[in-house]
Amino acid sequence: MEHYKVVKKIGVGTYGSACLACLKRDPSQLFVLKKVKVDEDNDKERHQAEMEVTVLSKLDHPLVLRYIDHFMYKGHLCIITEYCEAGDLYGWLRSLKTAPPEGQVLDWLVQVTMAVQYVHANNILHRDLKTQNIFLTHDGCIRLGDFGISRPLKGAMDLASTLVGTPYYMSPEVMSSQPYNFKSDMWSLGCCLYEMMSLKHAFDASDMNSLVLKIMRGQHLPISQQFSPELRDLTKQLLNKNPKQRPSPDALLKLPWLKEYVARAH
Numbered sequence: 001m002e003h004y005k006v007v008k009k010i011g012v013g014t015y016g017s018a019c020l021a022c023l024k025r026d027p028s029q030l031f032v033l034k035k036v037k038v039d040e041d042n043d044k045e046r047h048q049a050e051m052e053v054t055v056l057s058k059l060d061h062p063l064v065l066r067y068i069d070h071f072m073y074k075g076h077l078c079i080i081t082e083y084c085e086a087g088d089l090y091g092w093l094r095s096l097k098t099a100p101p102e103g104q105v106l107d108w109l110v111q112v113t114m115a116v117q118y119v120h121a122n123n124i125l126h127r128d129l130k131t132q133n134i135f136l137t138h139d140g141c142i143r144l145g146d147f148g149i150s151r152p153l154k155g156a157m158d159l160a161s162t163l164v165g166t167p168y169y170m171s172p173e174v175m176s177s178q179p180y181n182f183k184s185d186m187w188s189l190g191c192c193l194y195e196m197m198s199l200k201h202a203f204d205a206s207d208m209n210s211l212v213l214k215i216m217r218g219q220h221l222p223i224s225q226q227f228s229p230e231l232r233d234l235t236k237q238l239l240n241k242n243p244k245q246r247p248s249p250d251a252l253l254k255l256p257w258l259k260e261y262v263a264r265a266h
């Protein structure tokens with residue numbers, strides 16, 4: 001903590017806490033400091049923690065949360081990243097009273113898909129794609145972050161099969177202990193897209209058994225009629241029980257109606 005000073009705590013996640021921090025020599029420069037407690041005698045845990053840093057530090061894309069620095073401090077692995085002033089998409093959606101307009105949803109969708117496309121092109125699965133891990137900048141751009149449990153793949157065919165993820169966004173194949181694959185991230189993207197339109201989870205239940213059942217059946221709540229048939233259809237394709245039927249980021253970004261929208265908006 002030689003160069004940074006903690007300003008305030010901004011979030012608690014699954015693997016540690018996130019604080020707003022500034023540069024000691026220039027307090028106007030803000031960053032996020034993520035602290036992950038590491039048992040230094042536990043090799044496996046240290047390795048796991050270092051994994052996030054390794055993954056994050058290799059990525060360089062305007063829509064992926066920018067990695068700045070990392071260091072050990074008092075038994076914690078500290079990771080410095082860029083700060084997204086508008087917080088996470090989950091919080092943003094929960095603060096809305098009505099669904100955002102279609103243009104806004106398409107804008108977010110295209111940005112998140114481009115970030116996922118880049119990550120996948122680097123042979124990395126995100127594995128924890130959810131609205132709490134999509135951050136927003138002051139000018140409304142998204143940054144994909146929190147690669148805590150992502151893991152580089154040796155090759156496209158080498159499927160990592162460890163069961164990880166948040167149940168709300170977990171795909172049917174992962175629920176039934178099949179290997180996590182690139183299309184599992186696309187299911188989670190479908191869940192995020194559903195949430196952008198409905199302001200609630202695509203699959204929800206009061207207990208774990210019912211949630212698992214709903215996901216296994218692909219039984220999501222209806223999508224609001226205020227959105228175009230194309231967008232509603234795309235959501236259904238992403239939430240297809242068969243991973244092969246879900247579009248890849250490339251295929252999604254090539255959809256003519258979506259390309260037309262992007263061309264008109266810019």
Ligand code: ADP
Pocket residue numbers: 010011012013014015016017018032034065081082083084085087088132133135145146148
């Ligand atoms: P975890 O692995 O603990 O889930 P996250 O990186 O997702 O860690 O951080 C937890 C929460 O802290 C996020 O959901 C978000 O609300 C906030 N947060 C984390 N990083 C940033 C950032 N760069 N900009 C703004 N808010 C952030």
Ligand code: MG
Pocket residue numbers: 013014132133146
């Ligand atoms: Mg998180």
